[in-house]
Amino acid sequence: MKIVKTNIASYTNTSLSVFSREESFFQSPFHSHPEFELVYILESHGKRIIGNSVESFESGDMVFLGDDIPHVWLNDEIFYKGINSLKAKAMVIYFSRDLFGNSFYELPEAQEVKKFLSQGVKGVSITGQTNAVIAKKMEKLLKKKGFEVVMGLIEILFLLSKSKDLRYINDDSYVSVSDENKNDRLAAVFQYVKTNYKEEISLDEISKIANLTPTSFCRMFKSKTKKAFVEYLNEIRVSNACKYLIETDLGISEIAYECGYKTASNFNKLFKKLIGTTPKEYRRNALVQAF
Numbered sequence: 001m002k003i004v005k006t007n008i009a010s011y012t013n014t015s016l017s018v019f020s021r022e023e024s025f026f027q028s029p030f031h032s033h034p035e036f037e038l039v040y041i042l043e044s045h046g047k048r049i050i051g052n053s054v055e056s057f058e059s060g061d062m063v064f065l066g067d068d069i070p071h072v073w074l075n076d077e078i079f080y081k082g083i084n085s086l087k088a089k090a091m092v093i094y095f096s097r098d099l100f101g102n103s104f105y106e107l108p109e110a111q112e113v114k115k116f117l118s119q120g121v122k123g124v125s126i127t128g129q130t131n132a133v134i135a136k137k138m139e140k141l142l143k144k145k146g147f148e149v150v151m152g153l154i155e156i157l158f159l160l161s162k163s164k165d166l167r168y169i170n171d172d173s174y175v176s177v178s179d180e181n182k183n184d185r186l187a188a189v190f191q192y193v194k195t196n197y198k199e200e201i202s203l204d205e206i207s208k209i210a211n212l213t214p215t216s217f218c219r220m221f222k223s224k225t226k227k228a229f230v231e232y233l234n235e236i237r238v239s240n241a242c243k244y245l246i247e248t249d250l251g252i253s254e255i256a257y258e259c260g261y262k263t264a265s266n267f268n269k270l271f272k273k274l275i276g277t278t279p280k281e282y283r284r285n286a287l288v289q290a291f
Contacts, residue, residue: 015096018141018149025079025285026088030072030246035094036120037065038156039073040135042089046075047276050123051170052194052239054274062131063169064160066120067097072242076276080285091138095153113154116161123169130165171225185210186224197236198260203229237261238274245283252279 045058050071065071079086105114126134134156141152192209206229207217221229237259244255256267271279
């Protein structure tokens with residue numbers, strides 16, 4: 001099964017949708033769509049994969065997604081055991097880029113919103129006071145109709161474009177290296193890992209890509225990304241393994257090898273640590289019909 005490419009507007013017959021979800025567990029597979037998406041988790045916990053990032057989520061998690069960025073929310077294993085008291089609840093806004101039209105994005109007053117939307121390709125985590133304010137506005141938006149919904153969305157986007165409570169979920173490893181950062185050491189590292197994650201990448205090798213000594217590279221990488229290089233490399237490999245599990249019929253050992261792991265046991269251990277389930281369980285739970 002290939003990665004699921006959906007089109008929300010074709011399902012809802014509108015360029016803007018606001019609704020709440022309540023399920024025993026989130027059932028969408030690893031998928032992408034051309035619409036922007038704003039998600040607020042009301043109740044649930046587990047792991048989410050956005051682009052090449054694998055992170056935990058819990059109630060209160062809020063994320064903005066750009067168009068066509070692959071993503072999935074995976075509940076922890078306990079949600080699949082049929083416990084009635086456990087629910088996966090969320091509020092979601094979908095809207096198309098062309099909702100406002102090209103003239104809107106050319107307005108001087110809309111440049112900050114335009115910039116915010118363009119950064120959505122990395123995925124944006126929304127925290128702090130902004131998270132609380134936007135959650136309340138999303139709740140109110142569920143009760144609005146007609147043009148009031150559009151006005152409410154514009155207000156939300158304006159607040160997000162001004163906020164300091166934002167964190168990019170993916171970095172330049174997920175997007176193409178642009179002309180303005182092509183000489184950046186980290187950009188070169190991200191691009192190298194993106195291309196060569198299947199191969200064995202030693203600390204000496206990756207340090208040379210950054211033109212640094214191994215000690216200096218480790219210090220720089222941890223300072224810029226807040227994680228060790230080996231953690232980042234495993235996240236990239238596991239997120240690509242998720243794609244293999246959905247898009248192909250390869251066995252677990254074959255996928256482990258394709259993603260740079262020499263043994264299936266090591267792959268299984270790291271996969272469960274990052275995702276919360278074994279690769280076999282992930283394949284079984286993720287291969288369901290997208291809503």
